[in-house]
Amino acid sequence: MNKTLYRLLCCPYCKNELLHKRGSFVCGPCGKKFPIQQGIPNFSLTIEEKGMRLSQRKWNEKYEKDAKKDVVKEIKSLDKKFFQPTWEQITKYKKLKPGRLFLEIGCGTFYLGRHLALDGQTVIGIDMSIEALKLARLVFEKEKIPNYLLVCGNVLNMPFKHNSFDLLYGAGVIEHFRDTLVSVKELQRVLKKGGVAYNTVPYLNLGSLTYRQVWGNIPRLPVLEDLFAFFHTRMLRAKHMRFGYELSFSQSYLKKIHKRAGFSQTNTGQFNCQLDFDYLKNKTLRRLAIHLATHSRLFWPMIYVAATK
Numbered sequence: 001m002n003k004t005l006y007r008l009l010c011c012p013y014c015k016n017e018l019l020h021k022r023g024s025f026v027c028g029p030c031g032k033k034f035p036i037q038q039g040i041p042n043f044s045l046t047i048e049e050k051g052m053r054l055s056q057r058k059w060n061e062k063y064e065k066d067a068k069k070d071v072v073k074e075i076k077s078l079d080k081k082f083f084q085p086t087w088e089q090i091t092k093y094k095k096l097k098p099g100r101l102f103l104e105i106g107c108g109t110f111y112l113g114r115h116l117a118l119d120g121q122t123v124i125g126i127d128m129s130i131e132a133l134k135l136a137r138l139v140f141e142k143e144k145i146p147n148y149l150l151v152c153g154n155v156l157n158m159p160f161k162h163n164s165f166d167l168l169y170g171a172g173v174i175e176h177f178r179d180t181l182v183s184v185k186e187l188q189r190v191l192k193k194g195g196v197a198y199n200t201v202p203y204l205n206l207g208s209l210t211y212r213q214v215w216g217n218i219p220r221l222p223v224l225e226d227l228f229a230f231f232h233t234r235m236l237r238a239k240h241m242r243f244g245y246e247l248s249f250s251q252s253y254l255k256k257i258h259k260r261a262g263f264s265q266t267n268t269g270q271f272n273c274q275l276d277f278d279y280l281k282n283k284t285l286r287r288l289a290i291h292l293a294t295h296s297r298l299f300w301p302m303i304y305v306a307a308t309k
Contacts, residue, residue, distance in 0.1 A: 001039055001137070005124060005149035008101075012043050012159040034159075040133050043153035055176050055244025056128045063109070063131035071109070071135050072142060078111040085272060086112065090169055093267065093306040094196035096121060100166035103190070105155045106173035110136040110148075117145045124165070126151045126158060156182055160190045170199040172302070175247040180220070184261040184307075191309045197263070198306045200271045201249050207299035208248035211289065214279065220247045254305045263307035270297075271304040 009018055011027035018025040018034075025034045025041060035042050044056070066074065096102055098120065104113055107125030109132055117123045117140070125148070127133055133150045140148055153159050155170075156177060168187055177183045187197045202208050208217050216232040218225055225247075233245075251268040258266040275293050280286040292299040 001140070001149060002122070002147050005122070006041075008124065008149070008161055008164050009041065009151070009159050010161045012153060012157045015161070018159075037130060037152070038134060039137060040130065040150050040152055041159070042130060043151065043159045044128060044130065057244075059108075059127075059129040059244070060131045063129055063135060066109075067131065067135060072139055075109055075111045075114060075136075075139050078109075079115050081274065083112060083115050085274075086171070087115075089271065089304065090167070090198045090306075093198060093308070094167045096167050101164065103160070103165040103168045105158075105168065105170040105187070106176075107136065107150075108132045109139070110150070112169070112171075113148060114139060114143070114145065117148050118143070120147070122147045124149045124151070124160075126153050126155065126160075128152065128154060156186055158186055158190055162189055163192045164190050166192055166195050168195065168197045170197075172200055172202070174199050175201045175249065176245055178245065178247075180247070180249075181257055181260060184257055184263075188261045188263055188307075188309055193309055195309050196306060197309075198304060200273070200302045200304050201254070202246065203300045203303045204248040204250045204253075205298050205300060207293065207301060211277075211299075212248065212301070215246065217246050217248050220249050220253060249303075251303060251305075254303075258305060258307040261307075263309055265308040267306045268303055270300050271302040273302050275301055 006020055010016060011018055011030060011032060013032055014027065014030045016027055016029045018027055023036050101122055102116060103124045104110065105126055107113060107127050110125040113123035113125050125136065130152045133152055137150055151159060155173060168191055174180060174183045191197060202212060202217055204219050208219060218228040218232065254268050255266045275290060277286045277289045280289055293301050
């Protein structure tokens with residue numbers, strides 16, 4: 001891990017400089033103290049919102065199980081399956097030149113960052129799951145990759161200074177926050193002028209109202225949002241919410257919210273991603289589901305929003 005990247009960090013509460021001493025960071029003005037756990041600065045005490053705590057618990061449980069697997073093999077598998085199509089779609093809006101800084105929010109085990117770091121880019125990943133970051137760090141250390149920084153923290157209140165990053169990516173992250181505008185404003189804050197935030201989110205369509213209910217999706221629509229949230233969180237006690245609290249959005253809503261957050265230009269469209277529909281045992285039905293999710297706007301699983309500061 002490149003400790004010179006500590007210069008990017010600030011207090012998530014008051015945004016002042018942090019002092020690095022005795023295995024922790026301390027904010028002089030507000031007195032907050034943040035530990036460094038296994039080389040990972042941990043700012044997760046800022047995670048207070050109920051829906052986020054649910055997501056944090058769900059993801060920690062997942063990554064605790066993943067720790068029993070061959071982590072390097074798992075990450076290389078993700079790289080082979082997802083890196084190229086994902087990176088091609090991101091770089092339509094922003095090329096990452098040498099010396100520029102890349103931030104992934106909700107980075108998980110950071111397979112994308114690993115690939116970029118091996119190509120010589122400097123990468124920073126933030127996630128609320130300390131278990132995910134431990135696995136990511138294990139892989140980076142095994143492969144002797146130095147040009148990275150991993151941070152455990154809250155995307156709603158990131159411990160990064162203003163105007164720090166050239167390109168920011170989030171794979172299904174901002175839908176997990178009930179106050180979407182706050183999360184998007186925070187992305188805008190940490191980007192440099194001309195920087196791009198590229199996020200993928202569930203699309204509010206017939207698919208999110210039907211098959212995506214298997215994952216407890218909640219449509220961001222007046223009345224329906226409250227009804228679906230009550231059904232999944234209260235009646236079913238988050239039984240199907242394997243990704244935690246998750247919203248789906250229309251393209252018009254995403255454009256509006258990014259404009260309100262201060263972005264100068266916003267584009268949205270279909271995000272091409274591979275779904276396996278493993279829970280469908282009938283092969284014919286599974287093929288039909290994959291075809292509809294790929295080719296029918298009514299069933300697109302994900303859309304992207306690419307916003308320029």
